[in-house]
Amino acid sequence: MVKPRMEVELAGLRLQNPVMPASGTFGFGEEYEGYLDLNSLGAIVTKSVTLEPTPGNPPPRVAETPAGLLNSIGLQNPGLEVFLREKMPFLRQLRPPVIVNIAGRTLEEYVELARRLDGVDGVAALEVNISCPNVKEGGLAFGSSPEQAARLIRAVRRVTTLPIIAKLSPNVTDVVAVAKGVEAAGADAVSLINTLQGMAVDLERRRPVLGNISGGLSGPAVKPVALYCVWRVAREVMIPVIGMGGIMTATDALEFLLAGARAVAVGTANLVNPRAMAEIIAGLEAYLLQHNIEDVNQIIGALEV
Amino acid sequence: MSSLWQGEVVANTAVGPDIYHLRLRTALPGPRPGQFVHLRCGSSWDPLLRRPLSIHDYNPARQELELLYQVVGRGTAWLAGRRPGDFLDGLGPLGRGFTLPPGPRVALVAGGLGIAPLFFLARVAAAGGYQVTLYVGARSRDGLLRLETLQGLAVEVQRATDDGSAGFAGPVTSLLARHLEYKQYDGIFACGPRAMLAEVAKLAGQRGIPAEVSLEERMACGLGACRGCVVALYGEDGSIAYENVCSAGPVFPAEKIVW
Numbered sequence: 001m002v003k004p005r006m007e008v009e010l011a012g013l014r015l016q017n018p019v020m021p022a023s024g025t026f027g028f029g030e031e032y033e034g035y036l037d038l039n040s041l042g043a044i045v046t047k048s049v050t051l052e053p054t055p056g057n058p059p060p061r062v063a064e065t066p067a068g069l070l071n072s073i074g075l076q077n078p079g080l081e082v083f084l085r086e087k088m089p090f091l092r093q094l095r096p097p098v099i100v101n102i103a104g105r106t107l108e109e110y111v112e113l114a115r116r117l118d119g120v121d122g123v124a125a126l127e128v129n130i131s132c133p134n135v136k137e138g139g140l141a142f143g144s145s146p147e148q149a150a151r152l153i154r155a156v157r158r159v160t161t162l163p164i165i166a167k168l169s170p171n172v173t174d175v176v177a178v179a180k181g182v183e184a185a186g187a188d189a190v191s192l193i194n195t196l197q198g199m200a201v202d203l204e205r206r207r208p209v210l211g212n213i214s215g216g217l218s219g220p221a222v223k224p225v226a227l228y229c230v231w232r233v234a235r236e237v238m239i240p241v242i243g244m245g246g247i248m249t250a251t252d253a254l255e256f257l258l259a260g261a262r263a264v265a266v267g268t269a270n271l272v273n274p275r276a277m278a279e280i281i282a283g284l285e286a287y288l289l290q291h292n293i294e295d296v297n298q299i300i301g302a303l304e305v
Numbered sequence: 306m307s308s309l310w311q312g313e314v315v316a317n318t319a320v321g322p323d324i325y326h327l328r329l330r331t332a333l334p335g336p337r338p339g340q341f342v343h344l345r346c347g348s349s350w351d352p353l354l355r356r357p358l359s360i361h362d363y364n365p366a367r368q369e370l371e372l373l374y375q376v377v378g379r380g381t382a383w384l385a386g387r388r389p390g391d392f393l394d395g396l397g398p399l400g401r402g403f404t405l406p407p408g409p410r411v412a413l414v415a416g417g418l419g420i421a422p423l424f425f426l427a428r429v430a431a432a433g434g435y436q437v438t439l440y441v442g443a444r445s446r447d448g449l450l451r452l453e454t455l456q457g458l459a460v461e462v463q464r465a466t467d468d469g470s471a472g473f474a475g476p477v478t479s480l481l482a483r484h485l486e487y488k489q490y491d492g493i494f495a496c497g498p499r500a501m502l503a504e505v506a507k508l509a510g511q512r513g514i515p516a517e518v519s520l521e522e523r524m525a526c527g528l529g530a531c532r533g534c535v536v537a538l539y540g541e542d543g544s545i546a547y548e549n550v551c552s553a554g555p556v557f558p559a560e561k562i563v564w
Contacts, residue, residue, distance in 0.1 A: 027530035031552075035309065035528075047530075056547050060523045062533035067351040069525065076532045076547060209523075220350040248350060271526040271533075272345070272353060274396070275309065 004288035005295040006281075008042070010240050010262050011163035011188035013097045013124055015042035018296060019253065019281050022244045022267030023048055023101035023127060023167070024073065028087040029094065035274035039095040040281060042263060046083075046091070048103040048129050051113055053079035057134060058211035063200040068221030069268050070198055072134045072212035075103055080113060084120065092122025099165065103129040105137035111155050118160040126162050128153065128187075131169030131194035133216045143169045143194075146181030157186035165242065168192040170222075170229050179233045190233060191242035191265060193226045219268040220246045227259050234260025234301060248276065250283025260301040308334065312370060314391045317384075321450050323376040324418065325385050326361070329393060331370050336363045338426035339402030339519055339556040342370065343527040345394040346380030356380045357524050357551070359422035359496070360398060370395075373421040373450065399527050400555050403517055405430055408491025413460075414440045414481055414505050416497020420450050422519050423496050424458075431459040438463060438488075442477025442497070446470035478504040490514055495559070506559035516559035522550040529553075537563040 006017040020043040026032060029044050038044065056076025063070040077083070083100075091098045100123050104110035110128065117123050130149055132139030142152045153166055166182040168175060170193040179190050195216025200209040208214075226245020234241045243261025247253050248269045256264045269276035288296060312331030320326045333342075343355040362371040376385050387393065403426050405411065411430055415423045420441055430437045437460035443449045444467045455462050464472025465480040473480040478501055481493075485508060495505040496519040509516035524534040529552030538548045538561045545563055548554070 025526075025531060027528075031526075031528045031530035056532060056535065058537075059535050059547070061535060062354075062523045062525045062531075064352060064354050064523075067349075067353055069353060071525070071531070071533055073532050076535070219353055268353070271531055272350075272355060274526070274528060 004285060004293060005297070006285060008262055008297060008300070010242070011125060011165060013043065013163060015263060016096065017042040017281050017284070018257065018263035019277050019284070020099070020242070020263060020265050021045050021270060021277065022265035023129065025267040025270045028083075028091065030090050032270070032274055036278040041096045041277060043097045043099050043124070044091060044094060045099045045127060045265065046087070046101050047077055048075045048101045048132065049077055049080055049083045049113065050075060050103050051080050051109045053077070053082065060209060060211055063209040063215065065198070065200060065217065066221060068217050068219040069271070070200055070210060070215035070217050071195070072210045072215035074134045074212065075132060080116060088120065088122055097124030098122055099125045099127050101127040101129050101167070103132055103135070103138060105135070107142075107152055107155055109138070110152055111159055114156045115159040118162055123162065125165060126156070126160060127165040127167050127191060128156055129167050129194075131167050133169070133171060133195055133197045133214070134212060140169055140171060143178065144172050146177040149178050150181035150185040153182045153185035153187050163188040165189040165191050167194055169194045170225055171197050175229050176232050176236045179237050183237045183239050187239060189240045189242060189262075190237065191244065192233060193222070193229050193245045196222055196225060218246065220248055222246045223252060227255060230256055230261050231259040231303065247280070250280045250287060253280050253284060254287060254299065257296070257300050258303040260303070262300055308397070310395050311392045312395050314387050314389050314393065315369060316389060317387050320373070321447055324450060325374055325376070326451070327372040327374065327384070327387075329370045329372070329395070330368055331395065332368045333363060333370060333398055336360050336370075336398035337402035338429050339422050340398040340400050341555060342372070342395045342397035343399055344384070346383050352380045352383070354525055355396060355527060356384070357527060359519065360425055361421045362425045362428065373418065373424075375418050396527060400551055401553065403494050403519075403556050405433065405435065406492035406515060409434065410436045410490050411492045411494065412438050412440060412481065412490045414477060414493065414495040414497070416442050416477055416501040417448055418450070419495070419497030419519070421496070423494065424451065424455065426494055427455075427458055427460045437461065440465065440477050440481050442466070442480070442501070444468065477501070478508065481505065482508055485512060492516070495519070502559070503564040506562065506564060509559055517556050518559045518562065519556045520550050520554055520562075524551055527551045539563060
């Protein structure tokens, strides 16, 4: 039997396979170079880039929970200028499309980021983070209402020709409404879910474990929530969905594809096993071969209900 | 280049209250004192994260890695249940280790489990011709770990216990402070509770002795990617920034840390 076709088309990008890192869990790619072939990935997604350098939240920033991870990093990154000067040269020589995740405190900052990234050599698309639960300004403030989300995406749409992926939060009353809002505003794809807001308590010290008090929950613990969000959104919008939330194995990835995700992002798994994405890609291929499926697109959205 | 490996458990024995000495067979590329390995502590996704453990010693001829750890939660409890012949999933060596000074006289200061990386440093420094004084402190005598093995090293061992059950009665930093009144050191290296490290940093700073400390922080990836394990450090210009304990540390110059 011939090797199954793994390519997917997403927001005008051709991905050699549907597997990419989730923003924030893969740094700027170089940290993982010794562990897996970056050129074997479907796409590279950067950590959130902000206009100015962002110091991030006070430690502790991570707390382990049952089959989960709470984090309150707070978007620590060196800012756009340093990103363009020090991170892009490495990223642009890679084969997979580079998706730059952007986060702003204000609508104007998102617009400025998008404007300055438009036309930068090697940037294939923008993922607009409107769902970070760990910053006081911006982030989730834009992603929690369909109107605000749409207004932001519309503003970004006006200043860039790059494909726009809106990254959505599960911390909303109706994720479908937000997805429809950003679709109408010109988003080319949506990615979901970002982390779920949560906290952990240190009984001995009678204090929150995290320096930021609350954080975002990820890992296997959130997978059922993520699957349901992806399934609901994929049925209701025309634009493709990048599914994520607790994907640790090829089996998890296949479940998201069945639920309607055109591609999947692997997050927390990278922090546990730096080879996770390579193993997931190999596992997807093995599954397709075993089940005589010639093209991965045949299983996307093929969930029978 | 760091690596992922499967290490076979050779021995995993209790050496103190909830403290275990683990020996693993694995080929590591030249680990240095102060570096750590990142171990999976479970065969499912719960517990989820790896546990960072300081390298206690490494024998390249036998390809044997030694670790010293305390059972503090579910991950280390699982680890304590591993038996010879079991395999463990490891990552490393990771991080930046200790840097020995040009001068020959070094003081190593260990509080409790802080002996874990300092044992390796003591052995390497002694083998490299350094005059090593190792200060070990604990609450009580049974918390002075691996004493018999320490006595096999060509180092001067100074003991301190809070309850006076062995050696100097009081904090190990008080013992160090007394010795600093008349002893000269070209470098101080410390690992232990944060308050102890801050005290060592103060003592070293007052006398202008270069000091390095090994820090612990809740950690996720271990590779510098997630920025989960940061510590606040002073920059060259006096500004404060968060740096990764996993990749910029875990060993830092004591004067750079915002205590």
